[in-house]
Amino acid sequence: xxxxxxxxxxxxxxxxxxxxxxxxxxxxxxxxxxxxxxxxxxxxxxxxxxxxxxxxxxxxxxxxxxxxxxxxxxxxxxxxxxxxxxxxxxxxxxxxxxxxxxxxxxxxxxxxxxxxxxxxxxxxxxxxxxxxxxxxxxxxxxxxxxxxxxxxxxxxxxxxxxxxxxxxxxxxxxxxxxxxxxxxxxxxxxxxxxxxxxxxxxxxxxxxxxxxxxxxxxxxxxxxxxxxxxxxxxxxxxxxxxxxxxxxxxxxxxxxxxxxxxxxxxxxxxxxxxxxxxxxxxxxxxxxxxxxxxxxxxxxxxxxxxxxxxxxxxxxxxxxxxxxxxxxxxxxxxxxxxxxxxxxxxxxxxxxxxxxxxxxxxxxxxxxxxxx
Numbered sequence: 001x002x003x004x005x006x007x008x009x010x011x012x013x014x015x016x017x018x019x020x021x022x023x024x025x026x027x028x029x030x031x032x033x034x035x036x037x038x039x040x041x042x043x044x045x046x047x048x049x050x051x052x053x054x055x056x057x058x059x060x061x062x063x064x065x066x067x068x069x070x071x072x073x074x075x076x077x078x079x080x081x082x083x084x085x086x087x088x089x090x091x092x093x094x095x096x097x098x099x100x101x102x103x104x105x106x107x108x109x110x111x112x113x114x115x116x117x118x119x120x121x122x123x124x125x126x127x128x129x130x131x132x133x134x135x136x137x138x139x140x141x142x143x144x145x146x147x148x149x150x151x152x153x154x155x156x157x158x159x160x161x162x163x164x165x166x167x168x169x170x171x172x173x174x175x176x177x178x179x180x181x182x183x184x185x186x187x188x189x190x191x192x193x194x195x196x197x198x199x200x201x202x203x204x205x206x207x208x209x210x211x212x213x214x215x216x217x218x219x220x221x222x223x224x225x226x227x228x229x230x231x232x233x234x235x236x237x238x239x240x241x242x243x244x245x246x247x248x249x250x251x252x253x254x255x256x257x258x259x260x261x262x263x264x265x266x267x268x269x270x271x272x273x274x275x276x277x278x279x280x281x282x283x284x285x286x287x288x289x290x291x292x293x294x295x296x297x298x299x300x301x302x303x304x305x306x307x308x309x310x311x312x313x314x315x316x317x318x319x320x321x322x323x324x325x326x327x328x329x330x331x332x333x334x335x336x337x338x339x340x341x342x343x344x345x346x347x348x349x350x351x352x353x354x355x356x357x358x359x360x361x362x363x364x365x366x367x368x369x370x371x372x
Contacts, residue, residue, distance in 0.1 A: 001127050001135065008132070009067040018071055023078045028320040030082035035090070035313030038083070043091040043309055044157065046083050048150040053080035055143035062136035085112065090312040093301030102251070102298040103243050109294055110239030113232055181304070182311050188303040190360050195296060195315055196322035197353045202289055203319075204326015205266055205346040206231060209282070212339040217275040227279050234286025242294065251295050252358045258291025259354010266347025270340040292354055 005016040038046045057076035064070035088108065096104045126135040182188045206228065213224035238245075249257065265285035269278055300315035301308060326346075333342045 001123055001132050004127050004132050005067070005070070009070075011067050016067060019067075019074050022071055023074045026075050026078035027082045028317065028324075030079050031086055031313045031316045031320075033313075034083040034087055035307075035310035038087040038090060038309030038313075039307050043087040043094065044150070044154055047087050047091070048147065048154045050080040050083035050087075051143055051150055052147035053077075054084075055140050055147055058136045058139040058143055062133045062140060086312045086316045087309055089297060089301055090308040093305070093308045093312070098298075098302060101301060102246050102294060105297050105301075106239050106242035106246070106290075106294050109242075109290060109297075110236060113235045113239060113290075182307065182314055185303065187299075187364065188311070190357070191296065191299050191303055192314065192318045194353055194357050195300070195318040196325070197349065198293065198296065199319040199322025200326030200329065201322075201346040201349040201353070202262075202293075202326075203323040204330050205343050207323075207327050208330050208334065208339055209269065209343065212270070212343060213275065213278060216338075216340060217273075217278070219275055227282050230279055230283040231286035231289070234283040234288075235290040237283075238287045238290040238294070242290075245291070251298070252361045254291045254295045255354050255361060256358035257354075258288045258295070259357070260288075260351050261285075262288035262292060262354065263347040263349075263351025266350065267344045270343030270345075270347065292350075292357075296357075 002016050002019070005019065006012060009016065034046060034050075054077050057073055057080060060076060061070055061073035064073055089105065092101065092104055092108065122138065123135045126132070126138065183192065210221070210224040210228045213219045213227060214221055219227070245254065262285055265281045265288060269281040269285065272278065272281070297315075300312050303315070304311040330342050330346070333345075337345075
């Protein structure tokens, strides 16, 4: 959509890119505030009204008559959208037993991944045919319909006794105290540390992969972008078979195999001189990444059951922080060692992270068994 926005508003690509960059910054920061709100006022309720708020922001974007107005509309959407995924994951943690939670999160992840992949495809298609405004009209309708369904379900919940009783606001510590309690917990520190590393080495590498394929292997930008999109397709394949893999491998197996396969895929992606291998490596990397990430999400929902919204928001923030660090670090290293070495090095880091988390999960289960 950016080239079309640049043409319509007579602006440079760098200026129109603020539609994306400002959204990402606000989205990441806003997540910190929704965790405590969800813990205090109800996660399902916050997600419901946040979804309806996204519909309002999207229709404002559809009628934007200037680039600055469009950026403001996207900020509105970012503020509301930041609540949806982390509080949805936290709500699942409240109502789904831990034995079934990872499978449920995988189903949610399938929807999220379909949204990411489908959003890029449909957004580009509408921009090329009906015009960029219709992409936001479609988002308005989607958010509105889903928000209405959520509101109807939330009203039904109000007529019944709530499944989870929320602690009184007066009895809860402040956000800073809750965040400190979570971050100083032994297991929470491990989960948040691995999340930061995962964001840096996983998403950070993915951000430079298309340019590596274009500059080093000579692929066109459209071909390079299509190959990178296979990462999401690999994630979708994992979500389809996640139920069977979760039961067969368990958390330790998923993190160990997922981390090792992910690392090897990125090493191949960075070092291979044959572009024909890159689509396979990218798709396998997406599959393995979600083996690791889905397990991380399940553990994030269990870091602090009494403050699950805050805990999952912290997890998401550490993931975004890692992504920002990874992109900056990768950009600075490319000039010195080359993009291929950076991608392969990131693969080695992810492999180590998967092995470390698997070992920590084994030790945690061993300690729990001895305590019992």
